Amino acid sequence: MFSLSTLIPYLGACFILAMVPGPTVTVIIANALARGTLAGLSIIAGTQLGLVTMILVVASGMQALVAFMGFAFDWIKLLGAAYLIWLGFKMLRSSGDLGAAEVQKTRRYRDLILEGFLVIWANPKALIFFGAFLPQFVSLEQPTFPQIVVLGLFFMAIAGATDSLYAIVAGRARGLLTRTRVQLVSRISGVILMCGGLWLALLKKA
Helix, strand or coil, rough: CHHHHHHHHHHHHHHHHHHHHHHHHHHHHHHHHEEEEEEEHHHHHHHHHHHHEEEHHHHHHHHHHHHHHHHHHHHHHHHHHHHHHHHHHHCCCCCCCCCCCCCCCCCCCCHHHHHHHHHEEEEHHHHHHHHHHHHHHCCCCHHHHHHHHHHHHHHHHHHHHHHHHHHHHHHHHHHHCHHHHHHHHHHHHHHHHHHHHHHHHHHHHC
């Protein structure tokens, strides 16, 4: 379904994007610090469920859009590339502050899974991101729905792995997540993401 020339850059971009701390990572870290690694992993289980539903929404919407107005797809890709450049710019300016999230030490893991699900859907930027990012690697020569689903599953696998790393580190060694280190990761990722967005924009015009 995907060539290596498409899949390798996509997987690299997924890793960069998943590593950069955001609202979801903040909640994962906060719960892991308060209740241990399992609490952080419970949040991740909820976010993964949220990602499944979000990816299905994007895949269904994209399939319908292409069927109705296929010529607009190239413009969607260009707007998506511009959005990725904007995200990279914001990462470049990151202060490295993970923020704070309130947690209750007596909460059940089922409640934490629900919280993780709601965290994803409470952030509309996540849905906008998928709508901008995934189409960059989709070919109109094949049905878009299965392509977006497969790409989304790859992203889920990578995000799940990196989020789990944050949960383990936060649960066992709080000192490793310093502001300086988070800021460095954000800035490096921002530069790479901006370059990647620019490359995608020029590629679509070619």
